[in-house]
Amino acid sequence: MNTPAPIKLIDGKAAAARVLAEVKAQVADMKTQGIAPGLTVVLVGDDPASHVYVRNKVLRAEECGIQSREHRLPADTSEASLLGLIGELNADASVHGILVQLPLPGHINETRVLQAIDPLKDVDGFHAENVGGLSQGRDVLTPCTPAGCMRLLEDCMGDISGKHAVVIGRSNIVGKPMAALLLKAHCTVTVVHSRSANLKELCRQADIVVAAVGRPRLVDADWLKPGAVVIDVGINRITEGERSRLVGDVDFDSALPKVAAITPVPGGVGPMTIAFLMKNTLTAARLQQEAPCPSIS
Numbered sequence: 001m002n003t004p005a006p007i008k009l010i011d012g013k014a015a016a017a018r019v020l021a022e023v024k025a026q027v028a029d030m031k032t033q034g035i036a037p038g039l040t041v042v043l044v045g046d047d048p049a050s051h052v053y054v055r056n057k058v059l060r061a062e063e064c065g066i067q068s069r070e071h072r073l074p075a076d077t078s079e080a081s082l083l084g085l086i087g088e089l090n091a092d093a094s095v096h097g098i099l100v101q102l103p104l105p106g107h108i109n110e111t112r113v114l115q116a117i118d119p120l121k122d123v124d125g126f127h128a129e130n131v132g133g134l135s136q137g138r139d140v141l142t143p144c145t146p147a148g149c150m151r152l153l154e155d156c157m158g159d160i161s162g163k164h165a166v167v168i169g170r171s172n173i174v175g176k177p178m179a180a181l182l183l184k185a186h187c188t189v190t191v192v193h194s195r196s197a198n199l200k201e202l203c204r205q206a207d208i209v210v211a212a213v214g215r216p217r218l219v220d221a222d223w224l225k226p227g228a229v230v231i232d233v234g235i236n237r238i239t240e241g242e243r244s245r246l247v248g249d250v251d252f253d254s255a256l257p258k259v260a261a262i263t264p265v266p267g268g269v270g271p272m273t274i275a276f277l278m279k280n281t282l283t284a285a286r287l288q289q290e291a292p293c294p295s296i297s
């Protein structure tokens with residue numbers, strides 16, 4: 001009799017559903033103590049790609065009992081008025097999580113805006129206090145996408161200590177925090193980017209590849225060691241003939257026969273990002289319960 005082929009597809013939707021179920025139970029528990037966790041999303045301008053993201057966030061929040069609110073501001077909103085809104089949200093005790101959707105319009109200084117968010121409400125983990133805490137290995141609010149990728153890796157591989165992980169991309173949102181988390185989990189970490197020489201050769205040495213580039217199907221089978229585990233963060237909209245669809249940074253069809261496991265796009269990392277946003281909102285509500293937030297004391 002043939003042994004069944006190992007399951008290669010990492011099901012991000014199912015993993016996200018498990019995280020959301022945990023969050024839902026803990027939210028219900030928190031409500032019995034009189035606290036209703038709330039998430040506020042701030043959108044500046046009208047980027048069509050962000051609509052799907054926002055719609056999914058609203059649905060998932062509803063599903064696990066988190067109150068979600070949105071502020072949609074016009075693209076010509078001044079930095080001062082955005083900072084004013086963040087000040088109000090920091091002072092509002094019913095708002096436990098604040099997410100300012102990136103990228104912001106060019107006339108707004110992104111760092112200034114992220115630094116204005118109360119670190120205890122920073123559910124994206126982008127404030128310097130949280131970025132620094134992560135790099136020190138402290139247990140702080142951690143960026144959702146890399147946290148979701150780590151959960152997928154742990155579910156699929158168990159202990160990853162000693163593995164060689166190659167992260168393609170060095171953004172503040174994905175690449176850098178991903179590298180920090182892998183290092184915290186005792187991996188040997190290589191970060192490559194647009195100026196790296198021998199990109200493909202470095203990638204071929206990896207037990208774990210995390211692709212966060214934004215280049216459709218950049219990574220194919222030729223870049224991968226047989227048996228590697230591939231986490232594809234990329235979400236790229238492409239048009240093929242009449243149709244438009246989403247593809248990752250990895251050429252899924254080419255990679256599949258060679259890898260031990262791989263995330264699909266869609267249905268891989270994306271749902272985990274949103275699940276961890278909910279988890280972070282719950283964590284933020286707990287942190288504020290433990291220590292009254294500095295902006296209102």
Ligand SMILES: NC(=O)C1=CN([C@@H]2O[C@H](COP(=O)(O)OP(=O)(O)OC[C@H]3O[C@@H](n4cnc5c(N)ncnc54)[C@H](OP(=O)(O)O)[C@@H]3O)[C@@H](O)[C@H]2O)C=CC1
Binds near residue numbers: 171174199214234271
């Ligand atoms: N699934 C999810 O939940 C999420 C998905 N995304 C998706 O992930 C992808 C990456 O996002 P993000 O990190 O914000 O993107 P950025 O554009 O901020 O960063 C991309 C990184 O990739 C590097 N890069 C670009 N081209 C190449 C190349 N040809 N070879 C090697 N490295 C290259 C850049 O290098 P350099 O620094 O030198 O410019 C940069 O470090 C996008 O497709 C985005 O849509 C993002 C967030 C969440």
Ligand SMILES: Nc1nc(=O)c2c([nH]1)NC[C@@H]1CN(c3ccc(C(=O)N[C@@H](CCC(=O)O)C(=O)O)cc3)C=[N+]21
Binds near residue numbers: 052124271
């Ligand atoms: N402050 C901030 N934090 C972010 O985390 C952030 C951001 N800004 N700006 C934009 C990027 C992108 N991002 C996505 C998250 C989930 C999906 C997602 O749910 N994707 C689904 C559905 C995709 C679809 O069907 O369109 C999937 O991959 O299966 C997509 C994209 C978070 N980002």
